[in-house]
Amino acid sequence: MFHSPHLLLPLLLLSSTVSGQDDQLTCPDGDLTAYLIALIDTLYWNGLTTFEELIVHLSETDAGYDLLHSLYSSGSKTTILVPTDSAFQQAGIWPPFDTPSSLSNSSSGPSSSGQAGGSDPDDWLVDLLSLHTLQGDWSFDSLPSNGGNGITSTWLSMKDEMNDTSSQSQAFQAVAMRRGQDGASVVIDGWWGNGTTWSGPVRNGGDNGVLDNLVLLPVNEVLSSPPNLSTALTATGLSNFSSALDVVGVTDDLGRLTGGGFTVFVPVDEGWTDDVKAMMNDEKAARALVKSHYSTNYTLYSPAWSLSSQPFVLTLDSGLDLTISLSSDGVSSIVTLGSEEPPNQPQSRQSQVQAEENSTSVSTAKILKSDITLENGVMHVIDTVLVPPSLNASASNTTNTNTSLPSSNTTTTSSPTEVKVETNTTASQSGHAEKAARVDREGVKIRTLVALGLAVLNWGLLA
Numbered sequence: 001m002f003h004s005p006h007l008l009l010p011l012l013l014l015s016s017t018v019s020g021q022d023d024q025l026t027c028p029d030g031d032l033t034a035y036l037i038a039l040i041d042t043l044y045w046n047g048l049t050t051f052e053e054l055i056v057h058l059s060e061t062d063a064g065y066d067l068l069h070s071l072y073s074s075g076s077k078t079t080i081l082v083p084t085d086s087a088f089q090q091a092g093i094w095p096p097f098d099t100p101s102s103l104s105n106s107s108s109g110p111s112s113s114g115q116a117g118g119s120d121p122d123d124w125l126v127d128l129l130s131l132h133t134l135q136g137d138w139s140f141d142s143l144p145s146n147g148g149n150g151i152t153s154t155w156l157s158m159k160d161e162m163n164d165t166s167s168q169s170q171a172f173q174a175v176a177m178r179r180g181q182d183g184a185s186v187v188i189d190g191w192w193g194n195g196t197t198w199s200g201p202v203r204n205g206g207d208n209g210v211l212d213n214l215v216l217l218p219v220n221e222v223l224s225s226p227p228n229l230s231t232a233l234t235a236t237g238l239s240n241f242s243s244a245l246d247v248v249g250v251t252d253d254l255g256r257l258t259g260g261g262f263t264v265f266v267p268v269d270e271g272w273t274d275d276v277k278a279m280m281n282d283e284k285a286a287r288a289l290v291k292s293h294y295s296t297n298y299t300l301y302s303p304a305w306s307l308s309s310q311p312f313v314l315t316l317d318s319g320l321d322l323t324i325s326l327s328s329d330g331v332s333s334i335v336t337l338g339s340e341e342p343p344n345q346p347q348s349r350q351s352q353v354q355a356e357e358n359s360t361s362v363s364t365a366k367i368l369k370s371d372i373t374l375e376n377g378v379m380h381v382i383d384t385v386l387v388p389p390s391l392n393a394s395a396s397n398t399t400n401t402n403t404s405l406p407s408s409n410t411t412t413t414s415s416p417t418e419v420k421v422e423t424n425t426t427a428s429q430s431g432h433a434e435k436a437a438r439v440d441r442e443g444v445k446i447r448t449l450v451a452l453g454l455a456v457l458n459w460g461l462l463a
């Protein structure tokens, strides 16, 4: 972003209560004034008054002004999810927009990353608007017709400054959406539940096309920032995987922001059979098992496989390949854990997949819920634990019936550096383009969260 003086402030303040008399207002940047007044009027006439007041409030702050100016000057279509007045009421947010107590300690709130300084009391409002601002034009019609999710980047930057890559890169928080049952609304699928839009965008009546780059979709929930991995794993039924991550000591490394984000497949507690739990007693086996559930190289969302006729093959941090595809019902998704990736056999993906399917020791799971967006990554919940073939073979004739996962302090002998994901710093220079290219697969344009500025739009849905 950039710095701008408070040019508009007193003017907008006036306009909030005197809709219809805008022609009295003047401003050094007349176009921007007209834009914001059209926005405020449209919100007002559609009964979205809390959001309207939020816009006015933001225009009075430096960070808010910058954001509104970006909105105005963005040449790309942008969709704003506009919480209704009752949604704001429910969330306990109303003028004069004091920081909610849950966010009053700056460390616990979502933070706009990459900005120096940053303890402005209004930062959380800027984050809130950024989270509700989606890159691209989103409506019922632009979402997959098979009931799958559409994924988009919001304008909210990820939590930590990018570490191993160019400081100009920005990673944005994603949102998952799907078509509503009613044939018109859009359901925003958050970890807290579902938000549903009104049947369509509000009319930008009377703005003479000033707001042409905006789609305003009223929604019945105020979205919350996605939780971090550890918080997400406190959800009912996921505690065994949480323990398993602790046993191996990788929870922090996994949740950290990386150039490619992360993708984790989390088995529900019911998926942990006694055999599998027994494997956790062996440190080496435990690590292979746990690292076969995530990649710290990619942020992989369901459109990569659900909108493609080809399975998607993701290399996990254990070095094993995970094949993800729609099952024959066309609705559920199946993941299959294969063998070690053979060195340099580019032609062999298909036959390798077949060979894995023929093998007796492949481990298969069904995705119960996909695309749970997290801080810095994404989580898909699966029904069984993925067991690397090598472990399954050896486990089949052990007699270890130990049914408890080791508690985390009995096996923390491995030092964190041992399990840390290695980054080749010489190779990371070109990391961005490389990663983006590597996930661009036949027919499906899916990109990692490493959006190169706002120009990268609508990944996942262009097929």
Ligand SMILES: *[C@@H]1O[C@H](CO)[C@@H](O)[C@H](O)[C@H]1NC(C)=O
Pocket: 101, 102, 103, 104, 105, 108
């Ligand atoms: C915020 O910090 C104050 C002390 O500065 C503390 O008393 C309070 O419990 C904290 N609130 C939260 C939600 O962490």
Ligand SMILES: *[C@@H]1O[C@H](CO)[C@@H](O)[C@H](O)[C@H]1NC(C)=O
Pocket: 163, 164
């Ligand atoms: C980058 O992350 C590593 C851990 O992965 C950390 O040790 C290092 O201090 C970070 N560097 C910067 C500049 O933040």
Ligand SMILES: *[C@@H]1O[C@H](CO)[C@@H](O)[C@H](O)[C@H]1NC(C)=O
Pocket: 187, 192, 193, 194
């Ligand atoms: C969200 O909607 C889906 C169906 O569209 C439903 O199965 C699910 O229970 C809803 N989740 C919540 C938390 O309401």
Ligand SMILES: *[C@@H]1O[C@H](CO)[C@@H](O)[C@H](O)[C@H]1NC(C)=O
Pocket: 108, 228, 229, 230, 231, 252, 255
């Ligand atoms: C995850 O989020 C929770 C709640 O905001 C916070 O208490 C915790 O410290 C976070 N954990 C990490 C590893 O950032």
Ligand SMILES: *[C@@H]1O[C@H](CO)[C@@H](O)[C@H](O)[C@H]1NC(C)=O
Pocket: 237, 239, 240, 241, 243, 269, 405
């Ligand atoms: C595994 O899940 C079961 C059922 O939810 C729970 O009772 C048990 O405490 C969990 N074990 C660990 C180690 O998390």
Ligand SMILES: *[C@@H]1O[C@H](CO)[C@@H](O)[C@H](O)[C@H]1NC(C)=O
Pocket: 297, 315, 316, 317, 318, 319, 434
């Ligand atoms: C992650 O990607 C880097 C290059 O981008 C590669 O060297 C590394 O092997 C990958 N790691 C895994 C586990 O796939």
Ligand SMILES: *[C@@H]1O[C@H](CO)[C@@H](O)[C@H](O)[C@H]1NC(C)=O
Pocket: 351, 354, 355, 358
């Ligand atoms: C897999 O099994 C089928 C028949 O069961 C066989 O025709 C095919 O050649 C096998 N593929 C591989 C790669 O072994």
Ligand SMILES: *[C@@H]1O[C@H](CO)[C@@H](O)[C@H](O)[C@H]1NC(C)=O
Pocket: 360, 361, 362, 363, 364, 385, 387, 392, 393
């Ligand atoms: C282990 O392999 C056997 C076949 O040898 C298979 O039936 C079983 O499902 C596998 N177990 C797991 C947990 O993958």
Ligand SMILES: *[C@@H]1O[C@H](CO)[C@@H](O)[C@H](O)[C@H]1NC(C)=O
Pocket: 394, 397, 398
């Ligand atoms: C597994 O069983 C095979 C024979 O089926 C045996 O040779 C091998 O020693 C067993 N391994 C272990 C670890 O018990």
Ligand SMILES: *[C@@H]1O[C@H](CO)[C@@H](O)[C@H](O)[C@H]1NC(C)=O
Pocket: 281, 400, 401, 402, 403, 404, 405, 406, 407, 410
């Ligand atoms: C079961 O696991 C516990 C905890 O790691 C360990 O102390 C015990 O030796 C194990 N028992 C067997 C039979 O492996």
Ligand SMILES: *[C@@H]1O[C@H](CO)[C@@H](O)[C@H](O)[C@H]1NC(C)=O
Pocket: 407, 409, 410
């Ligand atoms: C785990 O650690 C706590 C505190 O470090 C200690 O009191 C407890 O005895 C430990 N438990 C085991 C099973 O070692």
Ligand SMILES: *[C@@H]1O[C@H](CO)[C@@H](O)[C@H](O)[C@H]1NC(C)=O
Pocket: 424, 425, 426, 427
């Ligand atoms: C790091 O990457 C460079 C360039 O790709 C390669 O020459 C070098 O061998 C790599 N180093 C390690 C330790 O993998």
